[in-house]
Amino acid sequence: MQTTTTIEETRKLVKDWKRQGLTIGLVPTMGYLHEGHASLIARARKENDRVVVSVFVNPTQFGPNEDLEAYPRDFAHDCRLCEEQGADLVFHPEPEEMYQDACTYVNIRTLSDTLCGKSRPVHFSGVCTVVSKLFHIAAPDRAYFGEKDAQQLAIIKKMVKDLDFDLEVVGCPIIREADGLAKSSRNTYLNAQERQAALCLSRALQKGKALAKPGLDTKTLKNVIREEIEKEPLARIDYVETVDALTMQPVEAIDRPVLTAIAVYIGKTRLIDNFSYDPEVQA
Numbered sequence: 006m007q008t009t010t011t012i013e014e015t016r017k018l019v020k021d022w023k024r025q026g027l028t029i030g031l032v033p034t035m036g037y038l039h040e041g042h043a044s045l046i047a048r049a050r051k052e053n054d055r056v057v058v059s060v061f062v063n064p065t066q067f068g069p070n071e072d073l074e075a076y077p078r079d080f081a082h083d084c085r086l087c088e089e090q091g092a093d094l095v096f097h098p099e100p101e102e103m104y105q106d107a108c109t110y111v112n113i114r115t116l117s118d119t120l121c122g123k124s125r126p127v128h129f130s131g132v133c134t135v136v137s138k139l140f141h142i143a144a145p146d147r148a149y150f151g152e153k154d155a156q157q158l159a160i161i162k163k164m165v166k167d168l169d170f171d172l173e174v175v176g177c178p179i180i181r182e183a184d185g186l187a188k189s190s191r192n193t194y195l196n197a198q199e200r201q202a203a204l205c206l207s208r209a210l211q212k213g214k215a216l217a218k219p220g221l222d223t224k225t226l227k228n229v230i231r232e233e234i235e236k237e238p239l240a241r242i243d244y245v246e247t248v249d250a251l252t253m254q255p256v257e258a259i260d261r262p263v264l265t266a267i268a269v270y271i272g273k274t275r276l277i278d279n280f281s282y283d284p285e286v287q288a
């Protein structure tokens with residue numbers, strides 16, 4: 006496995022592979038990798054000749070009072086995990102390498118007005134900008150993203166369509182701890198008491214999922230989820246919302262494929278989780 010820090014050396018490797026007719030899978034990450042990332046890399050390994058993992062804590066997707074400085078980092082551990090999963094290249098640039106004096110950003114409308122986009126106004130512009138750059142640098146045939154960040158996945162799929170990127174976006178299932186908590190690099194912020202409290206997210210979604218059926222009004226669904234989370238004293242709800250799975254706009258009833266997504270503060274840590282429901286498939 007090789008590591009690069011510059012765009013130029015990464016491009017050179019990628020161009021060599023392309024010249025040989027090899028396919029490339031890209032797994033964009035912010036590092037501090039866990040089993041969720043490992044599952045993306047393993048899938049990319051199966052479906053491509055070469056696998057590139059980017060490890061870059063992207064400053065442009067953090068708001069002014071968010072956790073950019075505190076975001077956990079452990080590059081040696083990340084490299085070990087990438088190697089174990091059979092990655093060929095880890096691209097690990099510094100912010101100056103990625104942005105220099107950049108003043109061009111990629112913005113996506115409507116899909117980013119709800120859910121996390123509403124609570125984190127600059128977030129998806131930063132995500133779309135860095136992901137576009139990574140697509141240009143690594144020139145992947147396929148790019149892999151987790152379904153835990155369901156709005157991010159929907160936004161990247163739409164961006165790829167709108168901007169005619171010639172690649173396939175592959176969504177991969179949420180990986181959970183044995184007790185149900187969705188794997189996240191931010192779980193590391195939780196102390197023992199908060200770790201226990203964080204189970205209210207998956208528990209509430211399980212309750213919601215059990216209730217979901219075609220035609221159900223989403224107010225009922227959201228109330229059940231809210232009530233379950235509100236039982237937990239350390240939890241503070243940012244949002245509980247059910248949206249159209251493609252447009253990310255709120256819906257009043259389950260009359261199409263929907264995403265029910267939640268963001269909840271456990272102490273100071275903001276966690277997200279979700280489930281999808283397609284009335285035609287899951288009824």
Ligand code: PAF
Pocket residue numbers: 033034035061063066132135136154157
């Ligand atoms: O999901 C993430 O870790 C990040 O948002 C991504 C896609 C790597 C862009 O920085």
